[in-house]
Amino acid sequence: MADVARLAGVSGQTVSRVANDRPHVDAATRDRVLAAMREVGYRPNSAARALRNGQFRSIGVIVFELSSFGNTRTFNAVSEAATAAGYAITLIPVLNADQGKVTGAFTRLQEQAVDGVIIQIEAHQLDEAEIHLPDGLPVVVVDSNSYYDYPVVDTDQAQGARIATEHLLDLGHETVWHLGGPPTSFAATRRRRSWEETLIARGRSVPPVLVGDWSAASGYAVGRQLAADPAVTAVFAANDEMALGLLRALHEEGRDIPGDVSVVGFDDQESASQFWPPLTTVRQSFADVGRQAVAALITELDTNEHHHQPVSVPTELIIRASTAPPNRP
Amino acid sequence: MADVARLAGVSGQTVSRVANDRPHVDAATRDRVLAAMREVGYRPNSAARALRNGQFRSIGVIVFELSSFGNTRTFNAVSEAATAAGYAITLIPVLNADQGKVTGAFTRLQEQAVDGVIIQIEAHQLDEAEIHLPDGLPVVVVDSNSYYDYPVVDTDQAQGARIATEHLLDLGHETVWHLGGPPTSFAATRRRRSWEETLIARGRSVPPVLVGDWSAASGYAVGRQLAADPAVTAVFAANDEMALGLLRALHEEGRDIPGDVSVVGFDDQESASQFWPPLTTVRQSFADVGRQAVAALITELDTNEHHHQPVSVPTELIIRASTAPPNRP
DNA sequence: GTGGGGATTGTTTACGTTAACAATGCTGGC
DNA sequence: GCCAGCATTGTTAACGTAAACAATCCCCAC
Structure with a gap:
C-alpha cells in the first residue's frame, strides 16, 4: 500500500479510499491510484483489514462427516451462497463428533476471526452446556432439532x-x-x-x-x-x-x-x-437449505439480532418406476 | 490480551509467551496467566497474528464442481489433512470455471491471506498465461495434467x-x-x-x-x-x-x-x-490424493522450495459380481 | 471582494500481536 | 564477596489498514 501511495503520489489514506470505493476522491486521482495498484500488483491484506475493522467477511462452517451425501450437498450450497454474498468460507471438519472436538472446532473458528458460524452437525451431538460461544458470534444451525437458541434451518x-x-x-x-x-x-x-x-x-x-x-x-x-x-x-x-x-x-x-x-x-x-x-x-x-442458512446468518450479522423462527424447506415427491399398486393375489 | 495481562499482573508480552508456549516463563506465572485466560475467555486474534507473522496457518482451496463425487472426496481428505496439520481451510468454490472466475478466485484467496493454495480444477481449464500468482505463494495442483510448474498430485x-x-x-x-x-x-x-x-x-x-x-x-x-x-x-x-x-x-x-x-x-x-x-x-x-496434496503443500511452505515430481497415487481393482468370462455361443 | 461550505487530500492513531531489545534478579564459581 | 551469565519479565516498535480529525483548495452566493 505504501508503494502504491508513493507511486501515485498520494497518501495511504487515499489509496484506502480508492480500494474501498469511498467518495471524496477526484476522478483523476482515482485513476492514478488504480494504475499504480495494477502496476504494483496491490492486493489489500485482509489480515490487516480484519484487524482494523473487527470483521473478516468470512463465515466458519463446522461440518460433521463431509463424506455423506446430504452434508456435502448442503455444504456446497452454503459455500456457493456465501461466496456470492462476498464471504469466504472457513471449514473445520469434525471427524468424530464428540464434545471435545466440537468445542475445539469452535475455538479454532474463533481464532480464525470468522464473523459467524454455520454448524452442520446433528444437534443431539452437541451439548449446549459444553459449548461456550463468545457473545456476539452469530450462529446458525443446520439439520438439527429446533429447540436451540440459534436460528435453525432444515428440510421439512x-x-x-x-x-x-x-x-x-x-x-x-x-x-x-x-x-x-x-x-x-x-x-x-x-x-x-x-x-x-x-x-x-x-x-x-x-x-x-x-x-x-x-x-x-x-x-x-x-x-x-x-x-x-x-x-x-x-x-x-x-x-x-x-x-x-x-x-x-x-x-x-x-x-x-x-x-x-x-x-x-x-x-x-x-x-x-x-x-x-x-x-x-x-x-x-439441499441447495435451498444451504442458501437459507447463509441468508439467516447474514441477516444476523447485519442486523445483530436473532430471529428464532426455524426455517423449514419443503420437499417434493418424485414418482418414478419403483412404486406401483400392489399385486392382488 | 490486555485484560489478561492486567488480571494476571504481567505484561502483554508474557501473555504472548504463554499463549505460544514459549520458554522463559516461570511455572507459577504461566499458571496465573492461564487462569486469567480462562477467566477472561481469551482467544488469540488470528488476524493480528497473521498481520504480525505474515502467515495465517490457512490453506486456500479452489474447487471446481464440489458436487461431483471425486472432487468432494478429495476435498474432504484435503480438509482433514490440513486440519490435522494445524491449518485452517479457506474454500473458494468456482461454479463455471472460466478464466475470469479462476483468476477471481485467486485474487480472493490472496486477499484472504492464505499461506498456500491447492487447486482442484482440471488443469486444461486453466490457462497459465491468465493466472498471475504472487511470487512466493505456493501452489499444488490436484487432478490435472502434469506439465505445470507446480507440484501435481493425482490418481494414477x-x-x-x-x-x-x-x-x-x-x-x-x-x-x-x-x-x-x-x-x-x-x-x-x-x-x-x-x-x-x-x-x-x-x-x-x-x-x-x-x-x-x-x-x-x-x-x-x-x-x-x-x-x-x-x-x-x-x-x-x-x-x-x-x-x-x-x-x-x-x-x-x-x-x-x-x-x-x-x-x-x-x-x-x-x-x-x-x-x-x-x-x-x-x-x-481420494483420501491419499488429498493427504499427499496437503503434504506437498506443507513441504513447500516449510522449505520454500518446489519439488516438481508429480505424485501418482496407485489404484486397486475391486472384483465383484459384474464381471465374468463371456458366454461362449 | 469576501466568507461560507463542500470537495479533496493528508496526518495521526489504533486495531492485537510478537520480535527485538532492555532491564532486573538470581545462581554459582572463583 | 564479587561478577559472569542465565532466567525471567518488561518496553518499544512494527505489521497494513481505515476511522477520525485536520488542512487545503475551489466555487459560489452575497
Missing part, C-alpha cells in the same frame, strides 16, 4: 416422510414398512415418527422399524429381512442409499419391483433416477 | 484403466468397449488413452469410444446403444456413476450381467458394492 422432514408414506398408501398398499436411519440422527427420528403418525392417522398397522446407518450396505443387510417376508409390499427407506441396498436385496430374492414390492427413498440424489428400477423418492433441496 | 489414471481393461481381457473377452468421460477432462482422457493402449498392446481391436459426462444419466443414454449391440460383451466405464446408468440400460434391454455383458467401473464409490449386480471397479484413493 416430517412433510417429506408423510408424502412418501401417503403415496404408497394411496397406491393401495395395506401398510408401509420403514427402513429407518440411525436413531442418533434427528432427521432419521423425525422421518420415522412422521411415517408412524401417517400410518396411525389412516388407521393402519405400524410394522416394526428396521434400522440402518444411512449406508447402502446397511440397507442391503436390513433389506434381506424385508425381502424374505412376503407380507412386505411397500417400503419407505429413509434415504436413497439404503434404498439402493434394499433394491439389491429384493433383486437377489427374486422379488419384482414394483410388482411385488414398492420402494420409496429420500433425498433424490442424482443417480436415483438411474437405479434399477428408477427410484421414486422424496426430493429435498 | 493410466494404471487404473489398464488393470480394468486387462481384467476383462483376462476373463476371455475378445475386446473391451469404453464408456468414456467428457473429453474436457484430463482424467477421462488419460483413462481412455490407457484403455486404448492396453487393447493395442494385446493386439485387440479398438471399438469406437462412447462418451458421457460422468453422470449416471449420461451413462444410461449412451449405455442404451451398447446394450442394443449383441457384439458388446465387456464394457469399461470411466466412472461408477456412468456404470450405474449402463447397468440400468442393460437391465432394460434384458441382457444378463455378467452373463451377457461384463461391466467395470472406476472410483469404487461407497455404493458400488450395492449396485445390481455389485460392481467390479477400480478403487482410487
Whole structure:
C-alpha cells in the first residue's frame, strides 16, 4: 500500500479510499491510484483489514462427516451462497463428533476471526452446556432439532416422510414398512415418527422399524429381512442409499419391483433416477437449505439480532418406476 | 490480551509467551496467566497474528464442481489433512470455471491471506498465461495434467484403466468397449488413452469410444446403444456413476450381467458394492490424493522450495459380481 | 471582494500481536 | 564477596489498514 501511495503520489489514506470505493476522491486521482495498484500488483491484506475493522467477511462452517451425501450437498450450497454474498468460507471438519472436538472446532473458528458460524452437525451431538460461544458470534444451525437458541434451518422432514408414506398408501398398499436411519440422527427420528403418525392417522398397522446407518450396505443387510417376508409390499427407506441396498436385496430374492414390492427413498440424489428400477423418492433441496442458512446468518450479522423462527424447506415427491399398486393375489 | 495481562499482573508480552508456549516463563506465572485466560475467555486474534507473522496457518482451496463425487472426496481428505496439520481451510468454490472466475478466485484467496493454495480444477481449464500468482505463494495442483510448474498430485489414471481393461481381457473377452468421460477432462482422457493402449498392446481391436459426462444419466443414454449391440460383451466405464446408468440400460434391454455383458467401473464409490449386480471397479484413493496434496503443500511452505515430481497415487481393482468370462455361443 | 461550505487530500492513531531489545534478579564459581 | 551469565519479565516498535480529525483548495452566493 505504501508503494502504491508513493507511486501515485498520494497518501495511504487515499489509496484506502480508492480500494474501498469511498467518495471524496477526484476522478483523476482515482485513476492514478488504480494504475499504480495494477502496476504494483496491490492486493489489500485482509489480515490487516480484519484487524482494523473487527470483521473478516468470512463465515466458519463446522461440518460433521463431509463424506455423506446430504452434508456435502448442503455444504456446497452454503459455500456457493456465501461466496456470492462476498464471504469466504472457513471449514473445520469434525471427524468424530464428540464434545471435545466440537468445542475445539469452535475455538479454532474463533481464532480464525470468522464473523459467524454455520454448524452442520446433528444437534443431539452437541451439548449446549459444553459449548461456550463468545457473545456476539452469530450462529446458525443446520439439520438439527429446533429447540436451540440459534436460528435453525432444515428440510421439512416430517412433510417429506408423510408424502412418501401417503403415496404408497394411496397406491393401495395395506401398510408401509420403514427402513429407518440411525436413531442418533434427528432427521432419521423425525422421518420415522412422521411415517408412524401417517400410518396411525389412516388407521393402519405400524410394522416394526428396521434400522440402518444411512449406508447402502446397511440397507442391503436390513433389506434381506424385508425381502424374505412376503407380507412386505411397500417400503419407505429413509434415504436413497439404503434404498439402493434394499433394491439389491429384493433383486437377489427374486422379488419384482414394483410388482411385488414398492420402494420409496429420500433425498433424490442424482443417480436415483438411474437405479434399477428408477427410484421414486422424496426430493429435498439441499441447495435451498444451504442458501437459507447463509441468508439467516447474514441477516444476523447485519442486523445483530436473532430471529428464532426455524426455517423449514419443503420437499417434493418424485414418482418414478419403483412404486406401483400392489399385486392382488 | 490486555485484560489478561492486567488480571494476571504481567505484561502483554508474557501473555504472548504463554499463549505460544514459549520458554522463559516461570511455572507459577504461566499458571496465573492461564487462569486469567480462562477467566477472561481469551482467544488469540488470528488476524493480528497473521498481520504480525505474515502467515495465517490457512490453506486456500479452489474447487471446481464440489458436487461431483471425486472432487468432494478429495476435498474432504484435503480438509482433514490440513486440519490435522494445524491449518485452517479457506474454500473458494468456482461454479463455471472460466478464466475470469479462476483468476477471481485467486485474487480472493490472496486477499484472504492464505499461506498456500491447492487447486482442484482440471488443469486444461486453466490457462497459465491468465493466472498471475504472487511470487512466493505456493501452489499444488490436484487432478490435472502434469506439465505445470507446480507440484501435481493425482490418481494414477493410466494404471487404473489398464488393470480394468486387462481384467476383462483376462476373463476371455475378445475386446473391451469404453464408456468414456467428457473429453474436457484430463482424467477421462488419460483413462481412455490407457484403455486404448492396453487393447493395442494385446493386439485387440479398438471399438469406437462412447462418451458421457460422468453422470449416471449420461451413462444410461449412451449405455442404451451398447446394450442394443449383441457384439458388446465387456464394457469399461470411466466412472461408477456412468456404470450405474449402463447397468440400468442393460437391465432394460434384458441382457444378463455378467452373463451377457461384463461391466467395470472406476472410483469404487461407497455404493458400488450395492449396485445390481455389485460392481467390479477400480478403487482410487481420494483420501491419499488429498493427504499427499496437503503434504506437498506443507513441504513447500516449510522449505520454500518446489519439488516438481508429480505424485501418482496407485489404484486397486475391486472384483465383484459384474464381471465374468463371456458366454461362449 | 469576501466568507461560507463542500470537495479533496493528508496526518495521526489504533486495531492485537510478537520480535527485538532492555532491564532486573538470581545462581554459582572463583 | 564479587561478577559472569542465565532466567525471567518488561518496553518499544512494527505489521497494513481505515476511522477520525485536520488542512487545503475551489466555487459560489452575497
